[in-house]
Amino acid sequence: MASFNSIFFLFFLFFLAVCGQAHPNYGDALAKSILFFQGQRSGRLPPNQKMTWRSSSGISDGSTAHVDLSGGYYDAGDNVKFGFPMAFTTTMLSWSVLEYGKRMGPELGNARAAIRWATDYLLKAATATPGKLYVGVGDPNADHHCWERAEDMDTPRTVYSVSPDKPGSDVAAETAAALAAASMVFQKVDPTYSKVLLTTSKKVMDFAIRYRGAYSDSLGSAVCPFYCSYSGYKDELLWGASWLLRATNDPYYFGLLKSLGADDSTDIFSWDNKFAGARVILSRRALLIKDPAFEPFRLQAENFMCSILPNSPSSTTQYTPGGLMYKMGQSNLQYVTSITFLLSTYAKYMQSSRQTFRCGSLLVTPNVLRTLAKKQVDYILGENPLQMSYMVGYGPRFPTRIHHRGSSLPSMSSHPEAFGCDGAFQSFFYTSKANPNILTGAVVGGPDQNDKYSDDRTDYSHSEPATYINAALVxxxxxxxxSYG
Known part of the structure; x- marks a missing residue:
């Protein structure tokens, strides 16, 4: 029989182990959140592709318009390349590297590779035909009626673009933001590529300013209801100008910012609504450089934070019983990750400038914002009432029936024959079986307002992953x- 001392010692070791794991394994989650983008790749896959159940696809994209539009990312669980969310994804990945690249360790190179897979495509989309910006490949209405792999899809790969007579200020300004942000990511490691990105960004932004209009109005059912520009295009002009100002310091972009009069209040940040994100970027100058011209943006950023904080008298944000921010029923985690990014980043600026602010009587310190941000991340990674990670492949329990064509269908290596548009619905879409391929790192739409999650492939509003959910979590x-190792 073991002595009391040995039992106590074993208990003590167990206690240390538990205390040492008091938070999720953020390093593992970071690596997987970036690896996810390999599962969304379109185009010819490289030899170092780690997600090996995927194969090359969409190689002839753009051929109907006699241009090369291969590459880029499929936005979510479908096989369409939507330029609007892809550009936002790229901007957020780039912002992640700019703010936190030094903390990424060995994942920094992988993050850059994920950005470059997008920017190589966006450069082609912006320069293939003078006077046009290509903003989509694949007929979304036809695609959404089929359940087939990207590798053997047979739906029309229709090409969509905006132009002077069919403007798209929103998608153009977001593309400009993506290219400008990425230009800073590559400034030191590939200065030539960085210059190409910035030069192209300026041209695309000029197009967005000169030919004003919403791309939803120009393209109709090609982008709606999938990625309509519900918030209009003023927020993207503000966002694009903010990124170009940061990349160039050109006062022209500050003049543009002032001329927009974009003072709309908001309590959300997403691929569609960029007001809050732009204000956080611009508040950096007020906080770190002490430029009084940017004080109005700082105040707007703080008003946004006050609308999010649960104890703030001006909060307009719901929380689930388990503590998850709850903004909308469809793909709620996209808002959680995007807003969490802003909380973390504004806290960083506050810390650097030793600033605090108030929401009524509530004193807000950097730690207040970081605590809320950490709670949201921890919830996503499994610290929630269901003890389920909402990141596929992370932790002992995670969604296994995600709404994703490639993940839910056998890979080319195990089933080389094409399924056809309707051939896979009964066997692979409506089945209760787990997906055969693990889309490692994918963050799904998430639980409902009561912390419930059914892990149902047919329930896309909760079970579908998307690039912009992941990009903001990086x-x-x-x-x-x-901070925690």
Whole structure:
């Protein structure tokens, strides 16, 4: 029989182990959140592709318009390349590297590779035909009626673009933001590529300003209801100008910012609504450089934070019983990750400038914002009432029936024959079996307002992953890796 001392010692070791794991493994989550983008790749896959159940696809994209539009990312669980969310994804990945790249360790190179897979495509989309910006490949209405792999899809790969007579200020300004942000990511490691990105960004932004209009109005059912520009295009002009100002310091972009009069209040941040994100970027100058011209943006950023904080008298944000921010029923985690990025990043600026602010009587310190941000990340990674990670492949329990064609269908290596548009619905879409391929790192739409999650492939509003959900989570994860190891 073991002595009391040995039992106590074993208990003590167990206690240390538990205490040492008092938070999720942020390093593992960061690596997987970036690896996910390999599962969304379109185009010819490279030899170092780690997600090996995927194969090359969409190689002839753009051929109907006699241009090369291969590459880029499929936005979510479908096989369409939507330029609007892809550009936002790229901007957020780039912002993550700019703010937290030093905390990414060995994942920094992988993050850059994920950005470059997008920017190589966006450069082609912006320069293939003078006077046009290509903003989509694949007929979304036809695609959404089929359940087939990207590798053997047979739906029309229709090409969509905006132009002077069919403007798209929103998608153009978002593309400009993506290219400008990425130009800073590559400034030191590939200065030639960085210059190409910035030069192209300026041209695309000029197009967005000169030919004003919403791309939803120009393209109709090609982008709606999938990625309509519900918030209009003023927020993207503000966002694009903010990124170009940061990349160039050109006062022209500050003049543009002032001329927009974009003072709309908001309590959300997403691929569609960029007001809050732009204000956080611009508040950086007020906080770190002490430029009084940017004080109005700082105040707007703080008003946004006050609308999010649960104890703030001006909060307009719901929380689930388990503590998850709850903004909308469809793909709620996209708002959670995006807002969490802003909480983390504004806290960083506050810390650097030793600033605090108030929401009524509530004193807001950097730690207040970081605590809320950490709670959201921890919830996503499994610290929630269901004890389920909402990141596929992370933790002992995660969604296994995600709404994703490639993940839910056998890979080319195990089933080389094409399924056809309707051939896979009964056997692979409506089945209760787990997906055969693990889309490692994918963050799904998430639980409902009562912390419930059914893990149902047919329930796309909760079970579908998307590039913009992941892209916004990379920064907060990198911050937490640097803080907690």
């Amino acid at each position: 920064g907060p994860l990198a911050y937490l890796v640097g």
